[in-house]
Amino acid sequence: MELQVLLLRRIFFFFLLTILQQSSSARILTISKPDRHDYAASARWLVSQNSWGVLSTLSVDHEGAPFGNVVSFSDGLPEKGSGIPYFYLTALDPTARNALKDQRASLAISESPVGTCKRDPMNPTCSKLTLTGKLLILDEGSEEAEVAKKALFTKHPEMIDWPEDHDFRFFKLEIIDIFLINWYGGAKPITVDEYLHAKSIKVVSFL
């Protein structure tokens, strides 16, 4: 009987730990959402929390039609992002080919994958962001290519082992315009300068 109690206790605490770990990670995400009135912080938070988005370019194959493509990105180390999205692309994929012909591009991301949104992904209280600008290839070995490499390989460690013969290269989106919805009332007024120089993210708790 003594042994049974001991065994059951151990199993119980293992499960308790599992449950606590799960609820704790969900709580951290919820707390870190910035004040919705701080548009720059809201946009920067969305970029730092998301690991993938849709990068749109003008299709070479389809006479300039807009071509959205699911891509991984990173703007820096966790909590230390610059707001500039970096990508690791190969010309075997249409997006890089399109950008080398016409640099115009946009990156769209949603609050939905972050897990802090309780409503429909298109409800204005579920934040969404589109950064429009130029998709530029970075010079190999340049300082910024090193920044991009560190940002991407930290957030997406799998990339380190992607095949060398695919000739992956580092790209960045030079932002020209910002479209942010993070509450009712249409797109929020936010300049690229405000976005890039956002103060440290204020946090509020919804719990």
Place this chain on the structure above:
Amino acid sequence: MELQVLLLRRIFFFFLLTILQQSSSARILTISKPDRHDYAASARWLVSQNSWGVLSTLSVDHEGAPFGNVVSFSDGLPEKGSGIPYFYLTALDPTARNALKDQRASLAISESPVGTCKRDPMNPTCSKLTLTGKLLILDEGSEEAEVAKKALFTKHPEMIDWPEDHDFRFFKLEIIDIFLINWYGGAKPITVDEYLHAKSIKVVSFL
């Protein structure tokens, strides 16, 4: 001691049930993923399982730059989709305005939100799909507008109560080209006809 054993047993079985419920729902999702060699079924499955994606149009405000926007969509009732994505858009938002000027558009979606992908969202084994075509507004009261309404309001019940003065209208993407990655080896060969007439989805278990 007897009581302690009984109590611990009860708590243990409660946690076991919780864990089993969670893994069981994950298992159902995994099982429903089609055979990766069936490209049409794979693409249709991605469309049916996702509730949102990024719809790209040519920006009126930014001289024809590609503008991706997070939107909710539906291709029909669960397991009864047509493969045609329908949208509920307002001209208060740039995407609808852009489409009314130039119909060229694409919808990009990822396997990532479905929850069946264990690797990086850009790893080729994580499926992604881009449907390129024309974003068309549906005539109010038409048969297809009713189909769109039923498809959207079933998958996104919140839409029923979206504000009337925003003048939301039903749109569809008339598909011209399909870009599917669902394994290594680049984009898969798949025609619009194969996609629209996909046989019922074959299911395989990875467990």
